[in-house]
Amino acid sequence: MLLSVQGLRKSFNGRTVLEGVDFSVAAGELVAFLGANGSGKSTTLRCVMGITAPDSGSISIEGTALDTLQGRDLQQARQRMAMIFQKIHLVPRRTALDNVCAGALSRIPTVRSLSPLLFPADVQQEALDCLDRVGLADRAFDRVGRLSGGQQQRVAVARALCQRADVVLADEPVSALDPHAAEQVMALLRELAHSEGLAVAAVLHQPDLALRYADRSIGLLQGSMTFDLPSTEITADHLDTLYAPDRDVSDRKSAA
Amino acid sequence: MTPHTLTPAVARRSPSAQTRVALVRPKKPLRWITTAAVAAAVVGLHAVAIEGTDFKPELLVDGWKGMAAFIGDAFPPDLSWEKTLRPGLEATLVTLWIGLLGTTLSVPFALLLAALAAENTSPHRLVYQAARAILSFFRAVPDIVFALIFVTAVGLGPFAGVLALICHNTGVMGKLWAESMEEIDSGPQEALRTAGANRVQQVANATLPMVVPQFVGLLLYRFDVNVRSSLGLGLVGAGGIGLLINQSIKSFQFDSMLTHILIVLVLIIVVDQFSAWIRRRLAA
Ligand SMILES: Nc1ncnc2c1ncn2[C@@H]1O[C@H](COP(=O)(O)OP(=O)(O)O)[C@@H](O)[C@H]1O
Numbered sequence: 001m002l003l004s005v006q007g008l009r010k011s012f013n014g015r016t017v018l019e020g021v022d023f024s025v026a027a028g029e030l031v032a033f034l035g036a037n038g039s040g041k042s043t044t045l046r047c048v049m050g051i052t053a054p055d056s057g058s059i060s061i062e063g064t065a066l067d068t069l070q071g072r073d074l075q076q077a078r079q080r081m082a083m084i085f086q087k088i089h090l091v092p093r094r095t096a097l098d099n100v101c102a103g104a105l106s107r108i109p110t111v112r113s114l115s116p117l118l119f120p121a122d123v124q125q126e127a128l129d130c131l132d133r134v135g136l137a138d139r140a141f142d143r144v145g146r147l148s149g150g151q152q153q154r155v156a157v158a159r160a161l162c163q164r165a166d167v168v169l170a171d172e173p174v175s176a177l178d179p180h181a182a183e184q185v186m187a188l189l190r191e192l193a194h195s196e197g198l199a200v201a202a203v204l205h206q207p208d209l210a211l212r213y214a215d216r217s218i219g220l221l222q223g224s225m226t227f228d229l230p231s232t233e234i235t236a237d238h239l240d241t242l243y244a245p246d247r248d249v250s251d252r253k254s255a256a
Numbered sequence: 257m258t259p260h261t262l263t264p265a266v267a268r269r270s271p272s273a274q275t276r277v278a279l280v281r282p283k284k285p286l287r288w289i290t291t292a293a294v295a296a297a298v299v300g301l302h303a304v305a306i307e308g309t310d311f312k313p314e315l316l317v318d319g320w321k322g323m324a325a326f327i328g329d330a331f332p333p334d335l336s337w338e339k340t341l342r343p344g345l346e347a348t349l350v351t352l353w354i355g356l357l358g359t360t361l362s363v364p365f366a367l368l369l370a371a372l373a374a375e376n377t378s379p380h381r382l383v384y385q386a387a388r389a390i391l392s393f394f395r396a397v398p399d400i401v402f403a404l405i406f407v408t409a410v411g412l413g414p415f416a417g418v419l420a421l422i423c424h425n426t427g428v429m430g431k432l433w434a435e436s437m438e439e440i441d442s443g444p445q446e447a448l449r450t451a452g453a454n455r456v457q458q459v460a461n462a463t464l465p466m467v468v469p470q471f472v473g474l475l476l477y478r479f480d481v482n483v484r485s486s487l488g489l490g491l492v493g494a495g496g497i498g499l500l501i502n503q504s505i506k507s508f509q510f511d512s513m514l515t516h517i518l519i520v521l522v523l524i525i526v527v528d529q530f531s532a533w534i535r536r537r538l539a540a
């Protein structure tokens with residue numbers, strides 16, 4: 001397994017948010033995370049990325065647990081994972097190419113990263129190739145702010161590729177996009193998994209996207225996993241358990 | 257929330273319903289006491305302030321004759337080219353140059369200190385505190401005081417004015433820039449951090465490019481302010497049109513003084529329009 005996560009636990013101020021999450025993602029696989037708001041999907045991805053420190057649990061990449069690594073090795077292992085955000089988090093004033101180059105910053109000496117004018121030529125070429133892989137080579141020199149939401153998210157994917165990540169974690173990558181752009185980005189993520197062998201885990205807000213694009217879907221309910229099944233085996237009952245608290249008026253009142 | 261879940265509740269709230277929710281505003285008995293206390297405090301502070309500043313409008317009434325004579329002497333403004341107009345225009349240019357250099361030459365210092373004094377870009381808590389302290393110092397010392405200090409060091413003239421503005425403006429602009437960096441969306445910076453970029457790389461490739469419009473806007477605003485401050489610096493001997501205004505008052509040439517003031521007025525309007533124009537282009 002390219003990415004495997006065991007016994008992930010996390011609490012904020014004494015409130016348990018993740019109570020032991022175990023999953024793995026193989027190379028060439030797109031896995032979807034489903035669950036109601038606050039069920040811990042983002043926290044799971046952030047713990048795996050190391051943005052949030054988990055209370056306990058182990059994260060392994062190709063069988064090597066990250067907590068056995070130190071210094072440069074740990075950094076290199078972490079850089080095999082890239083994150084895609086709902087809010088995209090590109091710099092709108094910079095060109096698509098410059099934003100993609102930023103994925104390679106860890107390989108560029110600090111003095112050469114002070115301005116895009118100083119980025120090494122081979123990095124720029126690689127960034128252009130990455131833009132080509134997401135179908136946006138022709139927009140390389142456009143400012144990101146001028147691109148549509150769907151195009152921006154594809155630039156963000158290209159940035160992850162330029163980081164040379166082989167594990168891509170996406171937190172609601174299509175929630176801010178119109179339906180057509182959402183389909184395009186999901187198709188791109190599936191393509192990267194299936195043809196390029198990336199391991200992709202994506203939090204999705206719409207179950208139907210998960211069922212159509214993901215190889216496997218994982219359900220999270222209040223910090224625990226309720227299912228981890230091939231998407232073809234997910235039924236309406238599975239989904240009902242996940243979103244039921246949201247639908248029942250009396251439950252919502254008592255939770256408030 | 258889906259419309260589906262709302263339907264029963266909406267049905268229950270039809271106008272024909274028997275029981276309606278009573279409108280009862282929660283009473284807040286403490287509110288008017290607080291209002292009264294604040295009002296009393298404000299009035300009290302003003303009473304003390306009026307006492308402390310010898311604020312006596314009757315003096316103004318008594319002194320109206322002096323003022324009228326002064327204004328009478330100033331009209332008509334002295335428009336003689338050799339004696340007043342040319343020196344005035346030349347000195348105004350010097351004032352403009354002082355404001356320009358005082359602004360641009362403080363940019364490197366303000367930029368460095370701002371990056372160290374913004375919570376999201378500072379490398380360490382101690383560096384943050386130190387940078388904040390330095391900025392506060394340069395901001396707290398008025399440019400006039402810096403000018404007086406530099407006049408003793410480098411002599412009377414515009415150079416002292418430029419140095420004074422660099423010091424004071426570094427403090428003010430550094431603070432304003434640090435604040436605009438703290439207000440910027442931290443997402444892009446976090447994205448680069450997860451991609452393995454170091455702190456300097458994050459700041460250079462996410463934070464700074466994000467705040468460019470705010471930075472340029474504040475820079476123009478400070479240029480505007482600094483041109484006006486350099487007038488005041490001239491009054492204490494640091495060159496420019498301020499110096500001429502001071503001299504014409506001291507030699508009772510109020511008609512020349514008025515000419516100089518009118519030139520200044522034009523300069524300030526031009527600078528103000530120029531920076532407004534740039535800011536509009538930037539926003540577009
Ligand atoms: N930094 C934090 N501090 C405190 N509580 C947090 C923090 N991050 C997330 N939470 C809480 O953890 C729970 C799970 O959040 P999250 O993982 O964002 O859920 P999801 O992404 O599934 O909507 C929520 O109740 C949220 O309020």
Ligand SMILES: [Mg+2]
Binds near residue numbers: 043
């Ligand atoms: Mg979330």
